Amino acid sequence: MSLLQLSESTEMYLKAMVELGLSNVVSIGRLAERLNVTPVSANEMVRRLGDQGLLTHTPYKGVSLTDKGREAACDVVRRQRLWEVFLYEHLHIEWAKLYELACSLEHATAPEVTEALAAFLDDPKFCPRGNPIPAADGTFQPLDGHPLSTASVGETMEVLAINATTTDVLKYLQERGILPGQTIRVLEAAPLQGPLTLKVGEKEVALGLSLAEFVIVKTE
Amino acid sequence: MSLLQLSESTEMYLKAMVELGLSNVVSIGRLAERLNVTPVSANEMVRRLGDQGLLTHTPYKGVSLTDKGREAACDVVRRQRLWEVFLYEHLHIEWAKLYELACSLEHATAPEVTEALAAFLDDPKFCPRGNPIPAADGTFQPLDGHPLSTASVGETMEVLAINATTTDVLKYLQERGILPGQTIRVLEAAPLQGPLTLKVGEKEVALGLSLAEFVIVKTE
DNA sequence: TGGAATAATAAGGTCAGCCATAACATTTTG
DNA sequence: CAAAATGTTATGGCTGACCTTATTATTCCA
Structure with missing residues (x-):
């Protein structure tokens, strides 16, 4: 430890x-x-x-x-994501604000609080943004996915996680329905690092490449 | 606000x-x-x-x-004591550690989290140390009590709250049964700022005056 | 291969919140 | 009322984590 x-x-x-x-x-x-x-x-x-x-x-x-x-980092990330779960599941805090609010709490969390919190939350494996929560023993299974920015035209994928942290970016993605669990398809990729055109649910959405980097997807 | x-x-x-x-x-x-x-x-x-x-x-x-x-201070104290309630009631953290652990969290708590937490906890009025929790609108009803250090020999009192903050002091008092709700009696007060001799439950306890300052009591 | 982009290093600055030491002022107390 | 306790002010110092500006080194790419 x-x-x-x-x-x-x-x-x-x-x-x-x-x-x-x-x-x-x-x-x-x-x-x-x-x-x-x-x-x-x-x-x-x-x-x-x-x-x-x-x-x-x-x-x-x-x-x-x-x-x-790595060990220290996993510990930090564990705290961060556990708080995200708590804020979302129990305090019903707005999804887009979770990261920022949990971030402050994370820095202030003693080990015994972390573990008590994990127990209280029933040892969740993922945060509301879809990212895996490192285990207490430091083991950490990264997602088996890749950034949407590397997807090719025609691919249909499931959104596994949103890797963004700032509230404005999270809100932007949320407003466009780009959330964990959602299925999306790349309709078009503009040249010269231009935006992707996506099918998200029923809607068509244009998404800049740098934002697409935050979206972790798995090809179906 | x-x-x-x-x-x-x-x-x-x-x-x-x-x-x-x-x-x-x-x-x-x-x-x-x-x-x-x-x-x-x-x-x-x-x-x-x-x-x-x-x-x-x-x-x-x-x-x-x-x-x-005063307004700012009540806000800070509200956060502190709400966290104490959460840590105690839901995470089952050791009583003596509540203040210190809640203190760190307090500094990291945004207003919306404070209020969501209060709602989650069902608007508690007292923290586990017996101190009143200021209301969201800033109103704050201090306890109607006085420090044990000012009590006189023979008095029988109820402990309303423990005003100490450090884990070691809280632990010391806890070990001697000096906790909110407890009834105590002053058997003797040594001269020259000497210790008090108390009847706490069935036991006799000697308590230094400076520690007795942390114990808020109400004469019955 | 040469220029652009990126990275490294150096020097000096800011800011909050502490510290120590020392001199001086005021209040309390015996 | 004098000495002790407490409080005030001044000076200078430290630390962590930033900043700017400027120079130099390396890597990448066309």
Whole structure:
């Protein structure tokens, strides 16, 4: 079990690493973008986290989690997603706000509260955005899916999860019916990184590629 | 409704002001002691909070909340105590740890979560330590009681609330059966600020005066 | 292969909320 | 009423996590 005292900022970096792909090498730029800091700041912070043994940074290549970092990160993500479940299922908080509200709570949650919460919620396996919840022992089964942005025209898919975090993006997707469980089909992909045209339920929806990255789908 | 963004530290100062007596003039020293900072730091911070219009400081006399400060403080205390109820009633967290664990959560709680939580808990009026929970509209009915430290020999009283916050103090009192609802009698008060000897249930308990300050009682 | 994009590094700045030390003011108390 | 306790103010310092600006290094791609 992890015994480290992670700062709030550290937790955000770790969480971002998981959200950008648990085992991926992530560029400083992408990390900075996700965390809304400048690349220079991300670089500094990555050095600090490297010093703490949480991740490794290969200059000009990118960043990846160490085993220690992965463990800590899973713990953080577990807390985050458990709170999402609680806020949604029991407090009936608006779907699009779950991430942001759960995020603040996550940073403030002691291990015993995490586990008591998990028990209270009956050990849920997925958060309301469709993402898997790491287990108490640190095991974590990433989704068997891929971003909608990599889908090809004609494909019919099921939305597994929404990987976005900001309320506005979540609201945007929700308003268009792009939610976990939904079936969608790619009707058209505009050239030059243009938007996708999707069939979502009965409706046709245009979706920019960068938004499509947040939508994790599984081809049926 | 309060619209200010209060820092965590600010919230702790406001909370301490309520806990030391909503309408009392509190000395910098007492505040510093409760918050575990040096008097110099408390002084600085009090100046900052004064600048924000949350409290007034009369040099050499003490500090008291302004109306604005009282409103903000009640809000903070409401969140704190609602979380205590949740942690106790639903997550079955150890009584003595409630304050500390709820404290972290409190700082991370958005207004909509507070109100959804209150509804979920069915608008409780008291926290597990016996303290009243301020209402959503800011009204707050302090307890009609006084600290055990001011009781006189022979008095029989009911414990209304425990005003302590640290886990060790709460645990100490719990171990001696000094809990809300309990009836106690002062058998003896040692001179020179010495300890009280109490009858708690069947047992005799010695309790230092400074601990007795945390025990709010009502003479029967 | 050379220019664009991306990344790294350096230097210096900000801000909140603490700390210590020290000098000085006021209040309480014995 | 004097000494002790308490409170105030000033100065300077620290830390974490950001920021900007500027220079330099590397990688990617056309």
